Amino acid sequence: MILLDGLDKHDDPQAAKLVAESSSAPVARAHTPTPSLPDYEASQAQLKPTTQSFPEIRRKRTRRRKCRKCALYALVVYFVVSIAIGVPLIVLKFKRKAHAKSSSYDAWNSNAPIPPKSITLGDAPLRLSSAKSCNAWTVKDAPDGHGLRSELDYHVPVNGSIFLNTNITYSGNGTYFNHFSGQLLVGINDDVSASDATVHVTMHHSSSQLRDATNVCLMRTGQGGGLYLFTPMNLTVADTLAFNITLLLPRNNTAPSTRLIPQLLCHLPHFQQTYQQLDPYVTFESVLLGGAMSGVSIESIQASQAVVKASSAEIRGKFTVDSSLSLETVSAPINADVHLFNNGTSQAPTFMHLTTGNSVLNANVTMFIPPEMSDMPGPHFLTHAETFNAPLSVALTHDDASAPATIRMRAINNLGNTRVSVDSRYQGTFDVNTMFAQAEVLAHDEQDEDAGSHANDGNDIGSSDIDPDDDDDDDDDYVDDYLSRGKILRVLASSTTSASPSESSSLSPVNASRCLEYDLISSSEIQGWVGPPPRPSPTGGRDAFKVFNSMGHIDVVSSLSGAQLVLLT
Numbered sequence: 001m002i003l004l005d006g007l008d009k010h011d012d013p014q015a016a017k018l019v020a021e022s023s024s025a026p027v028a029r030a031h032t033p034t035p036s037l038p039d040y041e042a043s044q045a046q047l048k049p050t051t052q053s054f055p056e057i058r059r060k061r062t063r064r065r066k067c068r069k070c071a072l073y074a075l076v077v078y079f080v081v082s083i084a085i086g087v088p089l090i091v092l093k094f095k096r097k098a099h100a101k102s103s104s105y106d107a108w109n110s111n112a113p114i115p116p117k118s119i120t121l122g123d124a125p126l127r128l129s130s131a132k133s134c135n136a137w138t139v140k141d142a143p144d145g146h147g148l149r150s151e152l153d154y155h156v157p158v159n160g161s162i163f164l165n166t167n168i169t170y171s172g173n174g175t176y177f178n179h180f181s182g183q184l185l186v187g188i189n190d191d192v193s194a195s196d197a198t199v200h201v202t203m204h205h206s207s208s209q210l211r212d213a214t215n216v217c218l219m220r221t222g223q224g225g226g227l228y229l230f231t232p233m234n235l236t237v238a239d240t241l242a243f244n245i246t247l248l249l250p251r252n253n254t255a256p257s258t259r260l261i262p263q264l265l266c267h268l269p270h271f272q273q274t275y276q277q278l279d280p281y282v283t284f285e286s287v288l289l290g291g292a293m294s295g296v297s298i299e300s301i302q303a304s305q306a307v308v309k310a311s312s313a314e315i316r317g318k319f320t321v322d323s324s325l326s327l328e329t330v331s332a333p334i335n336a337d338v339h340l341f342n343n344g345t346s347q348a349p350t351f352m353h354l355t356t357g358n359s360v361l362n363a364n365v366t367m368f369i370p371p372e373m374s375d376m377p378g379p380h381f382l383t384h385a386e387t388f389n390a391p392l393s394v395a396l397t398h399d400d401a402s403a404p405a406t407i408r409m410r411a412i413n414n415l416g417n418t419r420v421s422v423d424s425r426y427q428g429t430f431d432v433n434t435m436f437a438q439a440e441v442l443a444h445d446e447q448d449e450d451a452g453s454h455a456n457d458g459n460d461i462g463s464s465d466i467d468p469d470d471d472d473d474d475d476d477d478y479v480d481d482y483l484s485r486g487k488i489l490r491v492l493a494s495s496t497t498s499a500s501p502s503e504s505s506s507l508s509p510v511n512a513s514r515c516l517e518y519d520l521i522s523s524s525e526i527q528g529w530v531g532p533p534p535r536p537s538p539t540g541g542r543d544a545f546k547v548f549n550s551m552g553h554i555d556v557v558s559s560l561s562g563a564q565l566v567l568l569t
Contacts, residue, residue: 126165126228131217140211147206147240152216155196158250160224161263162197167230168269169292177293179235182243182271186264188281189248198248199227206240214241224263243271251281258283258302267291275301279320290315295332315356324351333359334387339366342380342405344373349408352383361387361394367407368399378406378550388414392558397423397568410555418558421566424492424514427531428552435559439526442566443492443516490516492530492569516567530567 128134139151156162164184168176189198205211215230227245235241245268252259262285266273269291275298284303289296290310298308298317306321310329315336319325322341327334334356342350354363369380385394392413398405404425411420418434421444432439492514517535520527529535529551536548556563 126219126221128215128217128230130219131215131228132220132225134215134217136218141208144204147204148208148211150203150205150211152201154199154201154218154227156199156218156225156227158195158197158259158261161221161226161265162224162247162249162261163219163226163228163263163265163267164199164245164247165226165228165265165267166269167228176235177270179237179239180231180241180270182245182268184245184247184266184268184271184273185276186247186249186266186274186278187276188278189250192251192253194248194250195253197250198246200246200248201227202244204240204242204244206238210235210239210241226265229268245271249278249282260285262286264288264303269294273297275299275317278302321352322350324353326351326353328353328355329359330357331359332356333390334361334363336363338363339399340368340381340383342367342369342373344369344376347376349379349382352381354385356387356390358389359387360390361385361392363394365394365396366399367396367405368402369405371401371403374403377546379408379552380405381407383407383409384412385410386412388416390416392416392418394419395421396426398425405552406550407552407554409553411557412555413558413561413563415560416558417561418556418563419566420554420556420564421568422554423568426552426554426567427514428554429529430527430554430556430565432526432556432563432565434524434557434561434563437524437558437560438562439522439524439556440562440564441516441518441526441528442564444566444568490518492516492567514569526565 133154135152136154137150137152139149141148141150143149168180201216203211203214203216205214210232213232217228217230219226219228229243231241232239247266249261250259258280259282261282264284264286265288267288267290270293271291273289273291273294273296275289275296277300279300279302282302284301285305287301287303287306287308289298289306289308292311293313294310295313296308296310296315296317298319300318300320302320304321304323306319306324307326308315308328309326310332312331313329314332315327315329315334318337318339319327320339320341322343323346325338325340327336334354336354338352340350340352352365354361363385365383367381369376383394383396385392390413392411394409394411396407396409404427407422407426407428409420409422411418430441432441514531515533515535516528516530518526518528536551537544538548554565556565
C-alpha cells in the first residue's frame with residue numbers, strides 16, 4: 001500500500017467508510033441468457049451437413065416414436081389374440097389325445113370312408129335350338145277360369161336317362177315365384193302295352209302372349225331324352241304361369257318282373273313333386289330328384305343310388321337302395337323310411353347321408369345282408385344323420401331275414417335332442433357325447449319301443465349288474481376279468497337265442513345274453529361296448545384283430561341338449 005504524505009487513515013473517517021463498503025461488495029458476472037443444449041440427434045444433425053431443418057428433424061423423431069408405439073400396441077394385440085385362440089386349441093388337442101387314450105377303439109372316421117356328399121342336381125342347361133320338338137299343343141288357349149289352358153303329350157324312350165328339367169333358377173328374381181307354380185306326378189302307366197314313358201303337360205297361363213313366350217320342348221341327348229321347360233325370364237304383375245306335369249312310366253309287359261330304367265332326373269324348382277308307388281314295378285340305377293323350394297313326397301321307390309336335394313321344402317318317403325342314399329334340405333323336415341341292402345358284390349359298404357337344419361329329422365332304417373354273406377368283412381353300412389336346432393331321431397333295425405350286419409352310425413345335432421336306437425342284433429362300440437347336457441344309454445324292450453312307451457327311460461331296464469359276490473354265477477373267471485380291468489359290466493336280457501331249452505339251461509348268464517361294458521361314464525359322455533362276450537380285442541392274432549377292426553360303432557353327438565342311445569333287447 002502506498003500512503004500519501006500528510007494523509008492518515010484515522011484522519012478521515014468518511015473515506016474509511018467508503019473503502020470498507022467498496023471492499024465488502026461481491027463481484028458478480030453479468031447474467032446473459034444461453035440456449036439449452038441440443039439432444040443427440042440434433043447435435044449429430046448439426047455436425048453432419050443436411051438440408052433438413054431442426055423442426056423437420058423433430059417431426060421425424062415424433063413419427064418414429066409413434067411407429068414404435070403402434071408396433072408395441074400391435075405386439076400386445078397379437079399376444080392377446082394368440083392366447084385367446086391358441087389356449088383353446090391346445091386344450092382341445094389335449095382333450096382329443098386324452099379321449100383317444102381313454103377309448104379302446106378307433107373313432108368312426110379314423111380309417112373308414114365317410115358317406116359321399118350329394119352331387120349337383122341337374123344337367124347343364126340345354127339350348128332351345130337343340131330341341132327335337134316344341135309346343136306340340138293338342139289343346140291350345142282353352143278357357144280356364146280367369147285364364148287359359150294348353151295341353152300336350154310327349155313320349156320318351158326308357159332305355160336311357162329320363163329327365164324333366166327347366167331353365168328356372170332360384171338365384172334369379174325372388175318375386176318370380178309369386179307368379180309361378182308347378183305340380184309333378186310320377187306314376188306307373190296302367191296300359192301294359194306301353195313301352196315308352198308318357199309325359200303329359202297342362203299349362204295354365206294368363207294370356208296367349210305368355211304362352212307364346214313359353215316353350216315346352218322334347219329334348220334328346222346322348223344319354224337319353226326328356227322334357228325341358230323354357231320359361232320367360234321375367235313375369236309382370238298381371239302374368240300367371242302354372243304347370244301340371246304327369247310322367248307315367250311303363251311296366252314290364254313281358255313278365256311280372258321289375259323293369260330297369262338307367263336314370264330318372266327331375267330338377268324342377270318350386271314344384272311340388274309327388275311319386276307314387278314305383279316299387280316293385282320299376283327300379284332305377286340312379287335317381288336324382290328335387291330343386292330349390294321343391295317339396296318331394298315319395299310313396300315307394302327303389303334304386304341303386306338315390307339323391308334328393310331340396311331347400312326350404314320337406315323330403316318324405318320310402319327309399320330302397322343298395323349303394324348310396326343322400327337326402328338333403330334345410331329349414332324343412334326329413335321323414336324317411338329307408339331300406340338299405342348290401343349283397344356284397346361290390347365289396348363296399350352301403351352309404352346313407354341325411355342332412356337338414358332348423359327342422360326335425362326322423363328316419364327308420366332297416367338293413368339287410370344275405371345270410372351267405374355274413375362272413376363278408378365290414379363295415380357293411382355307413383350312415384350319417386345331421387341337423388341343428390331341432391330333434392333328431394334314427395332307428396336302426398335288421399330285416400328279419402338278414403344276417404347280423406356291421407353298422408357304423410354318426411348322428412350329429414346342435415341345440416336339439418339326439419336319439420339313436422339299435423336292435424338287439426347290434427354288436428360294437430358306442431360313444432354318446434354332448435355338451436352342457438345329459439348323455440344317456442338306455443335299454444328298452446323292442447315291443448315297448450315299437451309301442452312308443454318311454455315311461456321307464458332308465459338304463460336299468462332289461463339289464464342286471466354283475467355281482468362279484470354272487471355264488472350262482474357260473475362264469476366267475478369272465479366276470480373277474482372285467483373287474484380286474486376296472487370295467488362296469490351289465491347283462492342285457494336277450495330276446496332271441498338259437499340254443500334249445502336244454503342247452504340254454506347249461507349256459508351261464510353271461511354267455512347266454514348280450515353284455516354291456518362301459519369304458520367311460522360321465523354326465524356328458526358315455527363310452528362302451530355291447531354284444532355277446534367275449535369282447536373283441538386287437539391282441540390275440542390276425543383273426544382277432546380282423547374281428548376287432550370290423551366291429552360296429554355308433555356316435556351320438558349333440559350340444560346344449562340331451563343325447564341318448566337306446567339298446568333294444
